């Protein structure tokens with residue numbers, strides 16, 4: 001198997017891995033859905049969506065022109081849906097990419113009354129962060145999908 005065959009993001013795009021909620025947006029170039037790691041048994045931060053190019057590329061630097069132009073619109077649409085649909089007071093957009101060499105952009109809401117010390121990447125450490133199981137993730141994905149249209 002090569003890197004792409006081992007890549008769970010590529011496998012998800014091919015329908016070989018199924019995650020709660022499914023895609024909230026998908027076209028020839030991009031896929032967006034709620035975060036859910038194949039190996040991670042923890043429930044995810046509720047409302048944390050990810051935008052990925054379909055091509056197996058590691059970073060922003062490898063985006064082609066069409067991808068570079070298009071990805072901003074997808075991130076904008078998800079961000080707008082998080083603000084208007086589920087009450088995010090702020091939306092973080094970030095890439096870490098330590099674990100999987102397939103670009104995935106986190107688009108993550110911060111809800112009102114989040115303590116200041118847990119803003120930013122500290123959201124993942126907040127003991128009272130909103131988390132959700134399959135049902136919650138599916139409901140939230142349905143809502144975001146309907147807003148993106």
Ligand SMILES: [Zn+2]
Nearest residue numbers: 007010056102
């Ligand atoms: Zn991949």
